[in-house]
Amino acid sequence: MVNLIGKRTLQLLAGGALMLFATVASAQYVWVDANGTKQFSDRPPPPGVPAKNILKSPSSAAVAPRVDSVPAPASQPMSADDKVPPSLADREADYRKRTKAKEDEQKKTTAEAARKANNKIACESARTYKRSLEQGTRVSSTDKNGERTFMDDSKRASEIARANKTISDGCK
Incomplete structure (x- = not known):
């Protein structure tokens, strides 16, 4: 009988832990999109969604300011110090260039070693x-x-x- 009670308690504890983890893993953001459909996600809504259409956001996590809620300074032109981050294509081209340079250096080193031998x-x-x-x-x-x-x-x-x-x- 004691063994049965211990087993039942263990089952209840395991079930409670699963329910606790399920609530943590649930969607943290809820918003209404342009078509009026509710969207559920663990990622923030796209920048085009107005703040009034966001129904739920994580309360315990620090929320980063939205891009559309921060007004851009209109009077300040972009200076040479303000660098635009490289696009994915630019980063890919840089990667390919570095890889080719590394391969060329390896070929040069191999050829030099063969010449010396x-x-x-x-x-x-x-x-x-x-x-x-x-x-x-x-x-x-x-x-x-x-x-x-x-x-x-x-x-x-x-x-x-x-x-x-x-x-x-x-x-x-």
């Missing part, structure tokens, strides 16, 4: 070739007929000079 490989290859030439060993190459030939001293000196120029121009 290729330069490092070319420099290492030139240094290895120069060391091979300077050791005095006979270096062979193949001619246009596929025949194996060996460099003489003058050809080797010119190849060393070319390797030195490559290293001095592009390598650090």
Whole structure:
């Protein structure tokens, strides 16, 4: 019997809590539109609705002043300091411009990294070739007929000079 009373009390408390939350979640604004239809919403009515047609507004929340109830100063022209907020299209265009700039910067960074990696490989290859030439060993190459030939001293000196120029121009 006690268990049944505890269960019933729990059910009543849960039902009361649901009813309390339902009243909080109900529409907070009620107004009559231009056609005479009652509108219910959790958002304020559109600015074109006169204040006399607003039947209910939230009493506990601070209500922001309506745009149509604040008279605009007619005698003061808009100065350069008064900035109009950007439209959605302007913000979208700015976003696209920033995104494109970021992509371009990323491509530039990637290309620069690839160029540096290729330069490092070319420099290492030139240094290895120069060391091979300077050791005095006979270096062979193949001619246009596929025949194996060996460099003489003058050809080797010119190849060393070319390797030195490559290293001095592009390598650090």
